[in-house]
Amino acid sequence: MAISRATGWSCVLASLAAFSAAAAEPRPEIARGPAQPQPVGAVHTVRQIPEACARLQGMFTGQAAAPYRFEAVRIDPACRPRARFVDAAQAQPSAARGWVLNDLIRVPNAACPSQQAVVRVWRKPGAAAPTRDGQGQTRLYLEQQRQAAAAGQLASLPQFAAQLQLEGEGCP
Template sequence: MLALLPLAAGAQAPAAAQPEIQRPPGTAQATGAVHTVRQIPEACTRIEGRFTGQADAPYDMQLARTDARCQPRAALLDFAQVQPGKDGWRLNDRIRIPAAACPGLQAVVEVWRRPVEQPMTRDGQGQLRVYLGEARQQAEAGKLASLPAFAVNLAMEGKPCR
């Protein structure tokens, strides 16, 4: 899964966008301490990060699968292929992680989301149902509904300490 999503470190998304989830800056993290940045249960993914202490790459971020048996209900896409603010992409979350060893430095992880509106029709009893036979026919015909998608971007703010 890590090869599927090379992250565009330093690529800037529109800064004026307000995230759907509002949160205060996270707890300051020590150099070398691996921590969970955020989980995306729909994509069966956990974002893990750590401050490296290196000037050229001060923060390292990895994507980890939450469970081998988890069935993703959303796609995780490469941020370089996403056009933030266009094609339905919304800024879902902006997570700021300060460095404990360098108070002016922080990692900023943005999670972008592209929802998919799936029309649901009720049957004669007023229930929303998925019938296996119909779902198989749609899959064989290549007419499955598209999945919601997420993309993750990493940026650094502040000056690294020497």
């Protein structure tokens, strides 16, 4: 089978465009393979973020209009977060804005192998950890923290955000 020169060049250009798009996305901090395929209607945990007291959960719905439902839920009402989970639409996480791609999770649809949910978890580092004293402990003193809060100089907390993207064709 012969390929015309024009078709050959278009194939080369298309593959270069796909390669450059993949190369433009930063490599995630956590490397993992695809998750177990999930059946339609089964709520599953995509990822837990204990620092933010949050769990990302999703479910394939089987509906063409909204094939995957995704949300962040609080793990425990008594949990004290050491980081904030923010809305990705408002935060617009990207490497250019100081965010780090923390995790890339691919969840295949068991009923439709050509479809998968792709969740990108972004992390924005907070302020550096407090320095340790002569005994090797980090200490925060209440009165100093009150004064810093009144002056608006409290250290920023790390932030997390998650984006959902569906890839592949939906099944009939």
